[in-house]
Amino acid sequence: MAREIQVTFDCADPAALSAFWAEVLGYRLQDPPGGFETWDQALEAMGVPPENRNDASAVLDPEGAGPRLFFQRVPEGKQAKNRVHLDVRAAPGLQGEARMAALEAEAERLTARGATRLARYEPDPPLQFGNIVMADPEGNEFCLD
Numbered sequence: 001m002a003r004e005i006q007v008t009f010d011c012a013d014p015a016a017l018s019a020f021w022a023e024v025l026g027y028r029l030q031d032p033p034g035g036f037e038t039w040d041q042a043l044e045a046m047g048v049p050p051e052n053r054n055d056a057s058a059v060l061d062p063e064g065a066g067p068r069l070f071f072q073r074v075p076e077g078k079q080a081k082n083r084v085h086l087d088v089r090a091a092p093g094l095q096g097e098a099r100m101a102a103l104e105a106e107a108e109r110l111t112a113r114g115a116t117r118l119a120r121y122e123p124d125p126p127l128q129f130g131n132i133v134m135a136d137p138e139g140n141e142f143c144l145d
Contacts, residue, residue, distance in 0.1 A: 006068045007086070011138050014071035018057035020137055021069055023113055024088060027059040030068075078139045087131075087145040096123060100130050103144045107132045110144075 011017045022029060036042035043053045057071045091102035100123065107117055114137035123130035132144040 004067070006070050008070045008072060009138075009140065010074040010076075011071050011140075012073065012077065013054065013138070014057040014073050015054045017136065017138055018059050018069065018071045020114055021071075022059040024110060024115075024136075024142075025059070025066065025069075026062070027066070027069065028062050030058040030060050082141045085140070086142045088142055090144045095129060099123070103130070103132045106144050107134060110134060 009017060009021075018029060021027065032039045032042040036045065040053065055073045059069045059071075061067070088106070090106040091099045094102055100120075107115075111117055111134075116135040116139075118133040118135055118141065120132050121128065121130055129145075133141060134144060135141050
């Protein structure tokens with residue numbers, strides 16, 4: 001039986017990080033529960049104090065194909081390199097200079113939105129097609145692939 005997955009990020013600012021990843025992936029913020037126009041209205045009705053209203057956030061693939069991304073506030077900061085990371089397929093089907101140009105354009109777009117560029121790996125056929133390693137605003141590594 002196939003299983004659905006959710007990718008969970010521990011972070012300091014769930015609202016900001018979920019907005020960043022929604023932008024990166026073309027996702028959208030998860031809607032508030034039925035009967036509420038905003039999350040703030042829903043959380044108020046649930047009795048969640050204002051200081052806890054940014055404890056979690058989630059984004060969804062509008063097509064329903066990709067996994068839900070869930071962001072939860074934790075007290076500790078990032079400690080080490082991620083052992084699991086996302087590969088953002090920013091240049092599917094492209095090779096060589098066209099591929100690297102597309103990856104560079106996406107790296108520039110995401111840097112303007114708070115990402116940090118960490119490294120560029122040049123194409124080395126037949127197995128390596130080139131990629132750019134980035135970090136999100138809280139330092140979580142991901143690759144533009």
